[in-house]
Amino acid sequence: xxxxxxxxxxxxxxxxxxxxxxxxxxxxxxxxxxxxxxxxxxxxxxxxxxxxxxxxxxxxxxxxxxxxxxxxxxxxxxxxxxxxxxxxxxxxxxxxxxxxxxxxxxxxxxxxxxxxxxxxxxxxxxxxxxxxxxxxxxxxxxxxxxxxxxxxxxxxxxxxxxxxxxxxxxxxxxxxxxxxxxxxxxxxxxxxxxxxxxxxxxxxxxxxxxxxxxxxxxxxxxxxxxxxxxxxxxxxxxxxxxxxxxxxxxxxxxxxxxxxxxxxxxxxxxxxxxxxxxxxxxxxxxxxxxxxxxxxxxxxxxxxxxxxxxxxxxxxxxxxxxxxxxxxxxxxxxxxxxxxxxxxxxxxxxxx
Amino acid sequence: xxxxxxxxxxxxxxxxxxxxxxxxxxxxxxxxxxxxxxxxxxxxxxxxxxxxxxxxxxxxxxxxxxxxxxxxxxxxxxxxxxxxxxxxxxxxxxxxxxxxxxxxxxxxxxxxxxxxxxxxxxxxxxxxxxxxxxxxxxxxxxxxxxxxxxxxxxxxxxxxxxxxxxxxxxxxxxxxxxxxxxxxxxxxxxxxxxxxxxxxxxxxxxxxxxxxxxxxxxxxxxxxxxxxxxxxxxxxxxxxxxxxxxxxxxxxxxxxxxxxxxxxxxxxxxxxx
Numbered sequence: 001x002x003x004x005x006x007x008x009x010x011x012x013x014x015x016x017x018x019x020x021x022x023x024x025x026x027x028x029x030x031x032x033x034x035x036x037x038x039x040x041x042x043x044x045x046x047x048x049x050x051x052x053x054x055x056x057x058x059x060x061x062x063x064x065x066x067x068x069x070x071x072x073x074x075x076x077x078x079x080x081x082x083x084x085x086x087x088x089x090x091x092x093x094x095x096x097x098x099x100x101x102x103x104x105x106x107x108x109x110x111x112x113x114x115x116x117x118x119x120x121x122x123x124x125x126x127x128x129x130x131x132x133x134x135x136x137x138x139x140x141x142x143x144x145x146x147x148x149x150x151x152x153x154x155x156x157x158x159x160x161x162x163x164x165x166x167x168x169x170x171x172x173x174x175x176x177x178x179x180x181x182x183x184x185x186x187x188x189x190x191x192x193x194x195x196x197x198x199x200x201x202x203x204x205x206x207x208x209x210x211x212x213x214x215x216x217x218x219x220x221x222x223x224x225x226x227x228x229x230x231x232x233x234x235x236x237x238x239x240x241x242x243x244x245x246x247x248x249x250x251x252x253x254x255x256x257x258x259x260x261x262x263x264x265x266x267x268x269x270x271x272x273x274x275x276x277x278x279x280x281x282x283x284x285x286x287x288x289x290x291x292x293x294x295x296x297x298x299x300x301x302x303x304x305x306x307x308x309x310x311x312x313x314x315x316x317x318x319x320x321x322x323x324x325x326x327x328x329x330x331x332x333x334x335x336x337x338x339x340x341x342x343x344x345x346x347x348x349x350x351x352x
Numbered sequence: 353x354x355x356x357x358x359x360x361x362x363x364x365x366x367x368x369x370x371x372x373x374x375x376x377x378x379x380x381x382x383x384x385x386x387x388x389x390x391x392x393x394x395x396x397x398x399x400x401x402x403x404x405x406x407x408x409x410x411x412x413x414x415x416x417x418x419x420x421x422x423x424x425x426x427x428x429x430x431x432x433x434x435x436x437x438x439x440x441x442x443x444x445x446x447x448x449x450x451x452x453x454x455x456x457x458x459x460x461x462x463x464x465x466x467x468x469x470x471x472x473x474x475x476x477x478x479x480x481x482x483x484x485x486x487x488x489x490x491x492x493x494x495x496x497x498x499x500x501x502x503x504x505x506x507x508x509x510x511x512x513x514x515x516x517x518x519x520x521x522x523x524x525x526x527x528x529x530x531x532x533x534x535x536x537x538x539x540x541x542x543x544x545x546x547x548x549x550x551x552x553x554x555x556x557x558x559x560x561x562x563x564x565x566x567x568x569x570x571x572x573x574x575x576x577x578x579x580x581x582x583x584x585x586x587x588x589x590x591x592x593x594x595x596x597x598x599x600x601x602x603x604x605x606x607x608x609x610x611x612x613x614x615x616x617x618x619x620x621x622x623x624x625x
Contacts, residue, residue, distance in 0.1 A: 013496040014489075193482040200481035200488055201467075201474040204460070208468050211457035218417065218455075219535055220443030220472040229478060276459065 019195050036184055041177050049176045050249075056289045057183040058244045063269040063281035064194050065237025070267070071275035072198055073230035074210030075124050079136040080238055081262035082143030085255050087113040087239025088246035089147050092253050095164040096154060102167050109243055110236040116143070117235025124227050140263055147255040160254045163247040179248040186244065190237060195278050197233065206230050207276070238266075268319050272326055274335030283334040291315055370395040370539055370571050371416065376425035378411055378595075385411040387595040388425070393539070393573055398565050400574045400582045403592035404615065409575045410452060412592070413541050416573070417449055418442040429539075444472055448537035450528045452544045452575075458517035462508055462527050463499060465516055469534030470495045502530045506560060522553040529560060533568070540564065542574045546581060554578065558585060583607065591615070 008023055010016040020026045044053060066080050091109035094100060100108070120139040124132050146152075153161050166173040166182070173182050197203050205226050208216035217223055246253045265288055273284020295311045306314070330336050371393040378386040386408045393399045401409045414420040416427060418437040427434050429445060448469075457465050473495065476488040503509055506526050511519055516527050525545060532540055545561065546554045558581055564570050576582045582589065583603040591599040591612045599605075599612040606612055 013493050013500075017492060017496060196484045196488075197478070197482050200484070200492065201471065201476060202478050202481045204464055204468040205471060207460050207464070208457050208471075211459050212455050214419075215451065215455035215457065216468075217439040218443060218449055219469050219531065220440045221468075222440050233478065 017199070019192075019199065033188060037181075041180060046176050049180050052289065052293065053180055054176075054183055054249045056285055057180070057187050058241050058249055059266065059269060059285040059289060060282050061183075061187050061190060061244065062238050062241035062266045063273065063285050064191055064278060065234045065241060066266050067270045067273075067275065067278070067281050068194060068197070068206070068237065069230050069234035071270055071277065071280075072203060072210060073206035073227060073234075075121070075227055075230060076129065076133045077136040077231075077234070078133050078260070078263050078267065079120060079139040079143070080266045081258040081260060082140040083113050083117055083235045083238040084242030084245060084262060085147050085258035086116045086143055086235075087242030088253055088258070089152050089255070090239070091243040091247070092161065092164065093152065093154075103169065106240060106243060110239045113239025113242070114232040114236040117231040117238075118228050121228055121231030121235075124231065125224050137260075140260055144255050144258065152255075153253070160252055162252045163250070166247060173248075183244050183248055186240065190240065191278060191281075194237065198278065202229070210276075268323060270333075271323050272319075272333055274333030275331065277332065277335035279338065280333050280335030283338070287334070288319070291318060368395045369393070370430060371573075372428040373412075373416070374426050374428070376412070376415060376422045376427065378408070378415060378420055379423045385595050386415070386422070389592065389595070389597050390425075391590045391597065391600060393571060394588075395538075395571050396565075396569060397587040398561070398572045398574060398585050400576060400586040400589045401592060402576065402579075402582055402589060406594075407592040408595040409592055410543055411595075413449065413543055413573070413575060416442075416541060417447065443535065446536075446538035447541065448532035448535045448539075449541035450525075450532050450543060450545060452547060454521075454524045454528055456516045456524055456528055456531070459515060461513045462516055462519070462530075463496075463503070463512045465527055466499045466502055466530045466534045467495055469531035470499065472535055499530075499534055502533050505533075505563070506530050522549055522556075525549070525553075525557065526560070529557075529564075533564065533570075536568075537570060539571045539573065542572060542576075544575050544577065546576060546578055554581060561585060 008021075010021065015021070020029060040053065041049070062080060062084060066077065069075050069077055087109050090112040091105050094105045094108055095102070098105075120136060123135040127135070148159065150156075153159055168182065171178070173179055198206075205216070205221050206229075208219075208221055209223060209226050209230075213223055216226075242258065246257070250257060269284030269288050270281060271284070272287055273282070274280025292311065292315050295306065295314055299306045326333050369392045373392070374390045375388045376386050376390065377384065377388060389408070389412060391399075401412055403409050411420060415422050416429075418434075418439040418441065421436045429447070434442075457468060460468070474491055476486070476491050480486045480488040503512060506529065508523070508526060508530060511523060511527075516524055519527065529542070529545065532542075542561070546557050549557065561572060561574070562585065565572055574582070574585065586603055588602055589600070589606045590597060591606060591609075593615040598615055599609040601609070
């Protein structure tokens with residue numbers, strides 16, 4: 001009874017095709033966004049913002065990017081870390097070598113990542129599944145190797161370079177609250193763009209290729225152009241996430257920070273959160289960010305403090321078993337569980 | 353025209369040839385799937401390809417479609433000979449098809465499947481879609497209206513938002529027809545649209561095929577095993593056996609052709625008796 005669509009009649013196709021057709025959803029999402037903007041920065045501690053919320057926001061963005069490719073277009077990729085690094089290094093070098101304003105640098109760096117994504121997406125035209133995973137894995141290692149060449153870090157002796165200061169339209173982003181707001185604004189805008197893409201003809205083309213590429217071709221969808229477009233858009237999102245990761249979260253830049261484990265983490269997020277769902281990206285990111293913290297805090301409450309090594313083992317153990325669980329039981333992840341709950345709430349507390 | 357439409361045998365309204373197949377050979381290694389097949393499909397008619405299993409019916413459709421490229425021979429569509437064409441190019445020229453084994457986008461809803469069929473009519477670019485402005489917004493509503501008409505036509509209103517993977521078989525076949533119709537093709541290829549259906553579903557589907565032909569004026573090329581359906585629906589029939597054409601003509605002519613009876617109909621009659 002809580003979650004009821006009765007009485008909400010759609011009088012235009014426009015209303016019916018809205019991103020959130022149901023009033024309850026509209027209220028919920030709007031509430032969440034307002035909460036994130038107006039409440040969180042004033043109640044969260046600096047520690048929580050820096051080591052919890054920032055990674056959550058940035059990981060969500062990366063997960064959305066990867067989900068566009070894997071969940072919507074069905075092309076597997078293990079090169080997320082590499083593409084994040086490309087975005088970060090492109091932005092850093094543009095900031096170092098040009099006088100362009102920061103917003104332009106962000107977009108240019110995103111476009112450079114998109115180009116890189118298209119380049120490494122080319123094998124997808126001929127191969128699928130495991131084989132594609134392996135070629136994107138190669139991309140991951142190649143890109144990290146390439147970005148360790150001295151030119152990219154401007155011949156820094158340590159290979160670690162500090163992020164430039166960010167000035168967005170005259171807004172100097174310094175404090176942790178500023179950084180949180182910047183990440184949040186970019187995430188909200190890009191999540192909206194992603195949602196628009198997947199509900200439009202572009203998204204339907206991607207899903208058609210994912211579900212049945214032969215039939216997609218028969219109705220006039222060009223497989224090549226469609227897959228490459230998915231690689232480009234996905235890499236653009238991931239590139240922006242890479243910039244935010246380096247500039248806002250780490251505050252410094254080093255190719256090794258974007259190693260294969262980053263790729264796996266983002267892939268875990270979308271598998272656990274839900275392939276082919278934008279909401280799932282947020283759920284998955286929250287889960288992956290929260291589990292280590294949960295493992296840190298809860299055992300010590302119970303008087304059983306765990307060693308750091310033990311925590312990281314348990315973490316891997318939990319992720320591994322959850323991925324197996326979701327792949328077997330619920331391939332659409334937590335987002336699907338959420339929609340089942342919503343379905344139940346339509347009638348609750350009545351059985352039918 | 354309405355008076356003509358009532359009489360099934362005179363429904364071939366024009367003599368304009370929309371698709372011409374000449375001497376088409378198709379070989380996979382040593383297997384010759386098609387051996388010098390030739391026929392013409394005229395605009396506005398319901399044309400059927402029949403034959404026993406393995407006769408090369410689906411191969412023929414795949415050649416027309418661009419999935420296979422004939423080893424030799426020519427296929428002329430609307431006066432243009434076609435050479436090694438990709439399926440999406442064929443689609444853009446106005447040829448749509450359904451598959452023998454349903455090939456729907458299982459993760460998507462009925463509506464989305466049919467909307468995807470409108471793909472060739474959408475012009476909005478990625479950026480317009482992302483920002484949901486300009487053509488993206490306008491087109492989406494126009495296509496929605498058109499797709500709703502198809503949904504009404506095929507009686508799919510109640511499953512509009514249901515993922516097609518969960519629909520029963522007969523409905524899935526209907527959604528697939530809807531997806532093909534959404535492209536507003538000039539030539540519609542139907543590969544066994546009634547396979548595996550019960551009598552009632554077959555009757556529905558037969559009615560849809562006739563209505564598509566009548567109301568939308570689409571030329572239809574049909575592959576079907578159910579002889580009753582084929583004889584009732586078709587304006588003209590071509591019979592294939594072992595990759596060769598063994599008969600062609602109106603349902604009456606074909607059903608009296610001794611070679612056809614021997615290869616196909618006769619066997620079935622024995623089986624029925």
